[in-house]
Amino acid sequence: MNKRTFIKALGLTAGLSPMMALKSDVLAAQSPEDAKTILPMPLKKGDTVGLVSPSSASNDEILFQFAQETLEALGFKVLPGQHLTDRYGHLAGKDEARAGDINDMFANKEVKAIICIRGGSGAARILPLLDYKTIKKNPKPILGYSDITAIHNAIYAQTGLITFHGPNGTGSWNSFNVKQFEQMFFEEKLVKFENEQEKGDDLIVKKNRIQTITPGTAEGVIVGGNLTVLTGLAGSPYLPDFKHKILFLEDVGEDPYRIDRMMSTLMLMGALDEIKGFIFGQCSDCDPSGGYGSLTIWQILQDYIKPLGIPAYRGAMIGHVSKQFIVPIGAKVKMDAGLGVFEMTEKIFQS
Template identity: 70%
Template sequence: MNKRLFLKSLGLGLAGIPLSSSILREDLAKKVVLPKSISKGDKVGIISPSAATADRIQFQFAQETLEALGFEVRLGENLKNRRGHLAGSDEERAADLNRMFADPDIKGIICIRGGSGASRILPMLDYKTIQKNPKPLLGYSDITALHSAIHAQTGLITFHGPNGTGSWNSFNVRQFEKLFFERELVKFENETVKGDDLIVKQNRIQTIRPGKASGKILGGNLTVLTALSGTPFLPDFKNAILFLEDIGEDPYKIDRMMSTLKLNGTLDKIKGFIFGQCTDCNPSGGYGSLTIDDILDDYLLPLNIPAFRGAMIGHVPKQFIVPVGAQVEMDADAGTFRLLEKVFQG
């Protein structure tokens, strides 16, 4: 994921675009909105709200993946557009998302990839139409901007998980089927593989502070989430379970972003914390560095809430599909969390 242009993109997007009257200022959702369920044979749409896709075969891969899952596929009108690093202009990318939510024939929406740029379209989204036509939206990384804004403005549950061009291995496919087709109250538990070693080392959980907690699960990519601080697109984290992941960030940047979550009041509101994978988050030099362990201890231990790290969330081939806004119970000792209530209508 290339997030280097993200903060600049957020500033340009919000500075150049007035907040649309479609944003529900006085009418912010007070309750969670469940998306309508989807089934095999339904028509789903593929959109690109963030960065452009460079290789044409990736469009084919995404379409074939969704067809293999049992869906009929419609490509967004502007899916293959390009403007610099973005998948078309802000207006084009926002239009594709708005059209997919407004179209009654489309039952679900999948983002083809992340990257950067989704924040630029947040003021252009038709939140009233989204709230009136609740349907599942799937994606991760930069798509955190959409998950956060849509939940903050409408209360709709969306899904943090593989993008259309992501890895659709057997683990991810089975999890998708259990969640979307069988509508199970899924328990999210790391898959551990011993391999040719005396002990299990892959996908190990580390308990930061033991205990159990329940609440609405919110979060996503740390860089994207913290860049929404101070905007109407950051959800209310009161009594929430916060989950985070990131990629390619030095520990000092992780520290700065965790500091932002402390200073803006987010960390003081939450009841539990889950840290996924921080892929390639290694120090790049200087006079030494705090470790990710140090940073998480500094910010989380004083909160006296259950917390663990190592969940299969993030830029990893096998990843959980997290229903953003759903009620869950987490167990920091076991390193698991589970759905407490259904996440679809009906």
């Protein structure tokens, strides 16, 4: 994902969103404080799931086949969105088409869950076009990550529905991800998110290590996602209230100075003031690109998070990595920053 120029467009879209919202009664937004958490309906093998493409276009036709075969291997029937293979510039179709596929999947009683085929960019453009009334009346799981952060947070902010930050349809469906998916959706377990340790031939474990910023435990509703996309929603009605929440973040391909700038945005808008806990996942390919020097990601987190005095750690298996946690946005969790773990504390599906 190359977001160097995209964040400018995303920020512009988010800035326009409140004005656009006034034009549609489906966006007569309730504040997050008024939104009651809505649990999605459960899933089982044999159900029909909808496959949609809300962001960037896929540049290889076989990716559609891979996504469908993956979902079928998980035990589902697959209903492709009407505009799944559309293309409009770098986008997977025009805004109305991409939003329409999501709206149709929520309205379709035969569809029990929605899977996003990929991220990229462009999801923020369709947020004013989503039918939040229909989504609220037909609560079902929607899964994806990266640019899908915009959709997760908009749905949660507008409806209170729990959504799922995890592998896209064309993502990595290795044994770790499949097992976690089955535990969460089929077995309805209260999943404990603890990094897989891989020692290999080294004397000590180095891979998937966590770093504690501030030790301690915290309980609360978890929200967050991709840092670039999340900060692009600033000033819009599609960003949830972070008050008393546990915030998780991840990113990819961002120079540390841009991570610093986005963290300062969260600070200046007051989003960090009253969070109860903080989890930073992976910042893949976030090495400095040159210049006279660079802050490290660790220094940036020390500057912005350490002074808050809340339980916080870095290194969770969240983000642009092959093995990644499926995080239920809007669910209640308990975290232990010293151990580098968090776990669900309540059931997240309707009985």
